[in-house]
Amino acid sequence: MERPQQINDALAQPTYVDSSFGNTPLVTLRRLFPPGIVVQAKLEYFNPSGSVKDRIVAYIIDDAENRGALRPGSTIVEHTSGNTGAAVAMIAAARGYHAILTMPDKVSPEKQAALRAYGAEVVVCPTDAPPDSPKHYVERARYIAAEREGSFLVGQYDNLKNREAHYHTTGPEIWRQTQGHIDYLVASASTGGTISGVGRYLKERNPEIKVVMPDPLGSIYEHYFRTGIVNSNCAYPYQVEGIGEDHIAGCMDFAVIDDVLTFSDEQAFLAARRLARYEGILGGGSAGANIWGCLEVARRLKSSARIVTIIPDSGLKYLTKFYDDTWMHNAVNTRTC
Ligand code: PMP
Numbered sequence: 001m002e003r004p005q006q007i008n009d010a011l012a013q014p015t016y017v018d019s020s021f022g023n024t025p026l027v028t029l030r031r032l033f034p035p036g037i038v039v040q041a042k043l044e045y046f047n048p049s050g051s052v053k054d055r056i057v058a059y060i061i062d063d064a065e066n067r068g069a070l071r072p073g074s075t076i077v078e079h080t081s082g083n084t085g086a087a088v089a090m091i092a093a094a095r096g097y098h099a100i101l102t103m104p105d106k107v108s109p110e111k112q113a114a115l116r117a118y119g120a121e122v123v124v125c126p127t128d129a130p131p132d133s134p135k136h137y138v139e140r141a142r143y144i145a146a147e148r149e150g151s152f153l154v155g156q157y158d159n160l161k162n163r164e165a166h167y168h169t170t171g172p173e174i175w176r177q178t179q180g181h182i183d184y185l186v187a188s189a190s191t192g193g194t195i196s197g198v199g200r201y202l203k204e205r206n207p208e209i210k211v212v213m214p215d216p217l218g219s220i221y222e223h224y225f226r227t228g229i230v231n232s233n234c235a236y237p238y239q240v241e242g243i244g245e246d247h248i249a250g251c252m253d254f255a256v257i258d259d260v261l262t263f264s265d266e267q268a269f270l271a272a273r274r275l276a277r278y279e280g281i282l283g284g285g286s287a288g289a290n291i292w293g294c295l296e297v298a299r300r301l302k303s304s305a306r307i308v309t310i311i312p313d314s315g316l317k318y319l320t321k322f323y324d325d326t327w328m329h330n331a332v333n334t335r336t337c
Contacts, residue, residue, distance in 0.1 A: 015094055020048040021058050022169045026177040026308070031278040032291065036304035039294050041281065042174060045314035049086040049114075052170075052312040053156075056193055057087035059165035060154055061095075070152050075100060078154040079141035081190065081242040082111030083313050088154060089118035100148075102141040107241060110317045128237050131247045138247075158250030162193035163200075170194065171201025174308055180205060184307040186293040188214045188243040188286050189221070192252030194310060199256035210258045214293035217262050219244025221252070225260040239265040239322075239331055240285040242312065266332045267292045269322035272315065276323075282315035285322060 013019070024046040029039045044052035064070040075098040078088050085101035092099035099120035103112070104127040115122050123144070125137040133139060138157070145153035156162050174182070185202055187195040199211040215222040218238035223231050235246040245252075265285075272288025275281050283291075290309040297307060321327050 018058070018094075021054050022047070023173060026174065027281070029275075029279050029281075032274060033294070033298055037298040037301065038304075038306045039298075040178065040306070040308050041287075041291075041311050042170070042177075042308065043281070043311050045283070045311060045316075047087075049083075049090040050314050050317065051083035051086065052194060052310065053083040053087040054090070055169050056156060056162045056165040057084060057091055057154065059169075060156075060159060060161045061088075061091055063161055064152055070097065071150070072096060073150075074098070075148055075151040076154060077101075077141050077145040077148070077151050078156065079103070079138040080156075082107045082115070082317070083242060084154065084156050085115045085120065085122075086111065086118070089115045089120035092120065093118045100141075100144055100151075102137040102144070104137050106237070106239065108318050108321050110320065111241075114317075130232075131235075156191045156193065156251070157247075160251060162191055163197035163251045163253065166194050166197025167201050168197075170310075171198040174198060175202065175205055178306070178308060181306050182206070182209055182308050183305040184294075184297055185209060185211045186214065186290055186297060186307055186309040187211075188216075188289045188293065189249075189252065190243050190245055191249045194312070196251055196253035196256055198310075200253065203256055211256050212293055212297055213257050213260045214243075214263050214268075214289045214296075215260050216240050216244035216268070216289065217264055220247070221245055222260045222262050224248060225254055225257060240268045240289060241318075242284070243286045243289060261293055261296055263289055263292050264332075269328060269332060271295065272322065275311075276315060281311060283311040284313040284315055284318055286313070287311040287315075288322075 025043045026040050033039050047054035077100045079102045089099045102123040105124050106127040129135040145151045189195045202209045216238045218236045220234045223234045268285050268288040271292040275291050294307050
């Protein structure tokens with residue numbers, strides 16, 4: 001039976017998933033910062049699976065499909081702190097792939113549940129496993145991908161398409177939305193895709209722009225940035241999810257980074273809670289780290305400045321963690337506001 005033209009037209013439209021990446025809002029914060037400091041936040045939780053990671057996963061999967069590395073029925077494998085996993089699981093569901101996602105056990109129950117809801121297989125690994133251990137979530141994903149014939153490993157840490165996606169999408173969006181009026185980019189990092197891609201794009205347009213990276217205590221990046229030495233003794237577990245690292249990711253481009261500032265879990269979580277209460281923006285722990293970084297940059301400044309930062313994901317993914325007063329008291333033994 002021939003389909004009516006209207007139905008063919010409707011089916012020719014891009015899917016929900018394909019039509020809703022990027023072009024996220026950039027909003028000015030009005031209450032947290034002193035006059036003279038303009039902070040604008042890019043709300044990446046507007047992406048369809050709720051985080052900045054939709055951009056890179058769509059970019060990498062499109063590329064893999066075009067190269068023939070992914071075929072109908074293939075399995076997509078990835079190691080994730082939850083957000084890349086949600087993006088993989090969502091796109092796999094929409095395009096008919098199977099997804100297997102490994103993650104450390106500190107990942108919030110909300111994030112784990114979302115991956116299962118999209119139909120992905122979730123493998124939870126110990127957070128404190130050393131990076132070279134077969135139990136570490138990155139190693140586990142590599143092992144699964146090697147074992148399973150016809151599978152495709154996204155490999156967000158070392159796949160340079162990750163930072164390329166930000167160079168081609170997030171960077172130009174920020175430049176357009178600010179009309180080039182930026183003095184600082186503040187962004188914490190894990191794979192480094194966001195800060196490296198956006199940082200390079202912005203610096204190519206204006207080399208005066210400074211790029212500042214907040215890094216959690218317990219991550220090795222700050223020490224590496226200062227000394228060029230990877231010191232595994234600096235690595236220990238911390239609570240904030242999705243940022244900092246116990247190894248140097250291939251996508252991290254330290255050449256675009258001007259300064260790295262270390263913060264505690266408490267500083268990040270309190271900043272996230274203040275962002276929600278004073279600006280009405282419900283972000284994740286890395287958003288808190290970024291806002292803490294903006295406050296720190298603002299505190300050190302002698303003159304007015306325009307700062308752009310990233311809100312990588314939504315606080316809805318952490319309601320049972322640092323937005324819960326009891327969890328906050330037990331986890332970081334701290335005040336709650
Ligand atoms: N925030 C959150 C919540 C994340 O999940 C991630 C990625 N793991 C980042 C920030 C850092 O992004 P990138 O990997 O691009 O450095």
